[in-house]
Structure formats: structure tokens, C-alpha cells
Amino acid sequence: MAKTRRICHLLLRFLAFAATLAAVIVMATSHERASIFTVSFEAKYTYSPAFKYFVIANSVVTVYGFLVLFLPKESLLWRLVVALDLVVTMVLISSFSAALAIAQVGKNGNSYAAWLPICDSVPKFCNQVTIALIAGFVAVIAYIILMLHSIHTIIDPLLLRKN
Amino acid sequence: MAKTRRICHLLLRFLAFAATLAAVIVMATSHERASIFTVSFEAKYTYSPAFKYFVIANSVVTVYGFLVLFLPKESLLWRLVVALDLVVTMVLISSFSAALAIAQVGKNGNSYAAWLPICDSVPKFCNQVTIALIAGFVAVIAYIILMLHSIHTIIDPLLLRKN
Numbered sequence: 001m002a003k004t005r006r007i008c009h010l011l012l013r014f015l016a017f018a019a020t021l022a023a024v025i026v027m028a029t030s031h032e033r034a035s036i037f038t039v040s041f042e043a044k045y046t047y048s049p050a051f052k053y054f055v056i057a058n059s060v061v062t063v064y065g066f067l068v069l070f071l072p073k074e075s076l077l078w079r080l081v082v083a084l085d086l087v088v089t090m091v092l093i094s095s096f097s098a099a100l101a102i103a104q105v106g107k108n109g110n111s112y113a114a115w116l117p118i119c120d121s122v123p124k125f126c127n128q129v130t131i132a133l134i135a136g137f138v139a140v141i142a143y144i145i146l147m148l149h150s151i152h153t154i155i156d157p158l159l160l161r162k163n
Numbered sequence: 164m165a166k167t168r169r170i171c172h173l174l175l176r177f178l179a180f181a182a183t184l185a186a187v188i189v190m191a192t193s194h195e196r197a198s199i200f201t202v203s204f205e206a207k208y209t210y211s212p213a214f215k216y217f218v219i220a221n222s223v224v225t226v227y228g229f230l231v232l233f234l235p236k237e238s239l240l241w242r243l244v245v246a247l248d249l250v251v252t253m254v255l256i257s258s259f260s261a262a263l264a265i266a267q268v269g270k271n272g273n274s275y276a277a278w279l280p281i282c283d284s285v286p287k288f289c290n291q292v293t294i295a296l297i298a299g300f301v302a303v304i305a306y307i308i309l310m311l312h313s314i315h316t317i318i319d320p321l322l323l324r325k326n
Contacts (some may be wrong), residue, residue, distance in 0.1 A: 047275035097257040098264035112210035115278040
């Protein structure tokens with residue numbers, strides 16, 4: 001039973017790691033050049049602070065996720081992982097929300113502010129951003145579950161010891 | 164000692180409640196009409212999905228914060244508050260990040276996407292949004308502290324009982 005739980009936990013950590021890695025790669029490789037009439041036009045993630053924040057946050061979390069995968073079961077650092085899982089979840093939620101807000105304007109525009117949608121001109125860029133956001137969302141969900149599990153594991157032994 | 168801690172806790176809860184309430188009121192009352200040449204132009208929070216999300220999220224959290232203020236000390240619902248504090252913190256972070264991302268585009272624009280800044284035309288609207296975002300940020304910080312305190316209080320009695 002304990003072994004199954006541990007395998008599930010490791011699989012979820014691997015999924016979270018893979019999701020953040022995918023989000024970084026897909027977002028970072030997204031750029032497209034389009035020309036409207038004679039004006040050449042380029043779309044790149046570095047042109048938006050929100051997308052840059054998304055890539056940086058997911059990169060840091062990818063490194064963290066990779067390191068945690070190799071943490072031995074008995075390590076005392078697992079107590080630190082509980083706190084770090086909390087921080088990581090909050091950072092991921094924040095970067096995902098900011099990137100989603102900008103992507104929404106990119107897709108639908110905002111007629112009141114006269115911001116035109118750009119997805120018609122650069123559909124490939126938009127698709128890649130969408131895929132990166134989906135990967136980012138999977139990472140957020142995975143880290144929320146991991147965080148709840150982490151909190152549960154520090155409370156659980158204490159509860160057991162109480163009886 | 165326990166009494167001082169309880170007063171600090173209540174004060175922080177009140178600060179969090181006041182901050183979310185201020186964020187809602189300031190954001191919801193922000194609208195300005197400007198005219199550029201002959202074109203009349205209006206800025207309102209409802210014109211941006213991110214700002215709408217910010218107002219809705221902060222409203223819900225304001226109601227929650229108000230109810231928790233009147234929860235008796237011995238209530239069993241405090242265990243639920245731990246979980247709700249976690250959810251509330253995540254929702255607040257998400258809505259704040261999304262609104263900040265849009266506000267940043269409103270202030271600086273994005274020359275690559277040809278989105279022009281709107282703050283020069285509607286400075287009063289921009290100021291109100293900035294104040295709402297500052298209040299939202301204070302609320303985020305307050306709820307992060309409250310969440311850490313909540314987690315601590317469920318672990319603490321268990322740790323004490325252990326010895």
C-alpha cells in the first residue's frame with residue numbers, strides 16, 4: 001500500500017516536471033514572422049512581459065521538479081519540500097494567470113481599448129502559446145495535488161503518533 | 164501570550180477583509196469618459212475579462228473574510244478555514260496576476276502587437292486601477308500570512324500533543 005502510494009507520488013512528480021518542461025519548450029520556441037502588406041511583423045514570447053514571466057517561472061520550477069525526483073525517501077529535506085511545493089504552486093498559478101490574460105487579449109483583442117487580436121496574422125504562434133498554456137495548466141493542477149499531498153504527509157504521521 | 168496572538172490574528176483578518184473590500188470598491192467604481200477628436204471613448208472595468216475576474220474574486224473573498232471575522236474561537240469550522248484559506252490565497256493570486264498583466268499593457272502598451280497604451284487618454288481610470296491593484300496585493304500578502312498561520316495552527320497542537 002505504501003509502495004503504491006509512493007509510485008503514484010513519483011509519477012505525479014514526473015508528470016508535473018514534464019508539464020513544466022513542455023510549457024517552457026513550447027513557449028520558448030514559439031515565434032512567427034508575418035507580413036501585412038509591406039510591413040514585416042514578428043511575434044515572439046519575449047515581446048510580452050507576461051509570457052517572459054511564464055517561461056522564467058516554469059523554467060525554475062522545472063529545475064526544482066527535476067531535483068526533487070532524485071531526493072531519497074529518507075531525506076530530511078522532504079520537510080523543506082512541503083514549503084517549497086507551496087511556493088512553487090503559488091508562482092505557477094500567478095505566471096499561468098498572467099500569461100492567460102495576455103493570450104486572451106491576443107486571441108479576442110479588446111475593442112474598447114482598440115487592441116486588435118493578433119491570432120489571425122500569426123496563427124502558428126497562437127497555437128504554440130495555447131499548447132504552452134495547456135501544459136502550464138496541467139502543471140498547476142499537478143502541483144496543487146502534490147502540495148495537498150505534502151501538507152497531508154506532515155500532518156498524517158503526527159496524527160498517527162497521537163493515537 | 165495566547166491572547167496577543169489571537170488579537171494579531173484578528174487584526175490581520177480584518178486587514179485582509181478591508182483590503183479586498185477596498186480593491187472591489189475602487190475597481191468597480193473606476194470608469195472614465197474621454198474623447199479623442201470627435202470619438203467618445205469610455206474606460207470601465209467590465210470591458211476587460213481580467214478586471215471582471217479580479218472584482219468577482221475579491222468580492223467572494225470579501226464575503227468569506229467578513230464571515231470568518233465572526234467565527235467563534237471554539238468553532239469546529241476552523242479546520243475548514245484552513246482549507247478555505249488555501250483556496251482563497253490561490254484565487255487571489257490568480258486574479259491579481261491576471262489584472263496586473265492587463266494593467267501593464269494598459270500602461271505601457273505593446274508596440275510589437277500594436278496595442279497602444281490607454282493611460283494617457285484615461286489617467287483617472289488608470290490611477291483607480293493602480294490603487295485597486297495595490298489593495299489586491301496587500302490582500303494577497305495578508306492571506307499568504309493567514310494561510311501559513313492556519314497550517315501552523317493545525318500542526319502545532321499535534322506537535323505539542325506528541326511530546
